[in-house]
Amino acid sequence: MSGVYKKIDVVGTSPVSFAEATRAAIEEAGRTVRHMSWFEVAEQRGAIKDGKVAEFQVTLRIGFKLE
Known part of the structure; x- marks a missing residue:
């Protein structure tokens, strides 16, 4: 796996789950990003509306190989 890699942060959201927010992101x-190799979960949080969970949010760091 020699080469040079870059990491970007993206945020996914879902009304269903953290897993679905991750998949969406x-x-x-x-x-638009080529050669994605891995991801790590940096943060998990959510939104509350009327005392209930309204949205799951996950910040991911995605690593990809530079061409």
Whole structure:
């Protein structure tokens, strides 16, 4: 795995779960970022509305190889 890699931060959201927010963030990033190799969860948080969980939010660091 020699080479040079870059990391970017992205935030995914979902009304369903942290896992779904993670999938959404990776799929959306994959539309413009090539050679994605790994991700790490940097933060998890959510939004509350009327005393209930309204949204799950996850900040991911995605690593990809530079060309």
